[in-house]
Amino acid sequence: MKAKLSDIIDAINFISGDSSCKGFIHFESGKVYLRPEYLSAIDLEKLPSDLNDADLYLPLPSKNDLGLGSQLPVYFVEEYAADFYNEVQAMFRHQGALGRFKDWADRHQLLATWYRFEKECSEKEIKAWCRIHKISLID
Numbered sequence: 750m751k752a753k754l755s756d757i758i759d760a761i762n763f764i765s766g767d768s769s770c771k772g773f774i775h776f777e778s779g780k781v782y783l784r785p786e787y788l789s790a791i792d793l794e795k796l797p798s799d800l801n802d803a804d805l806y807l808p809l810p811s812k813n814d815l816g817l818g819s820q821l822p823v824y825f826v827e828e829y830a831a832d833f834y835n836e837v838q839a840m841f842r843h844q845g846a847l848g849r850f851k852d853w854a855d856r857h858q859l860l861a862t863w864y865r866f867e868k869e870c871s872e873k874e875i876k877a878w879c880r881i882h883k884i885s886l887i888d
Contacts (some may be wrong), residue, residue: 765817
């Protein structure tokens with residue numbers, strides 16, 4: 750199967766931000782579909798009716814499924830600001846941690862570095878997932 754890396758990345762980013770949304774990739778065409786939990790009848794008509802058929806579609810993982818969740822900022826701090834490891838790790842014991850982490854990174858002039866790190870790690874893990882599932886990337 751061939752698919753566009755950018756389509757897969759966009760879909761994984763979307764479903765990772767909205768846990769009520771599921772993503773699928775069609776084995777034959779490589780087309781990516783998003784199915785939010787709440788759809789109107791008109792929206793449902795636009796999606797294939799067989800999205801749950803595991804012989805036709807592969808479900809997309811979320812960032813958490815790929816190990817890119819709350820541990821990623823901790824890995825970032827290990828590499829770029831080790832002196833703040835305990836402080837950042839403590840942030841992720843409570844809700845809203847990612848926002849606090851981004852504020853912290855901004856205060857320490859590390860926000861642009863964080864975004865670059867997050868993008869590189871995400872692409873690496875998504876490409877590895879694609880290799881496991883024999884998806885040839887055309888981006």
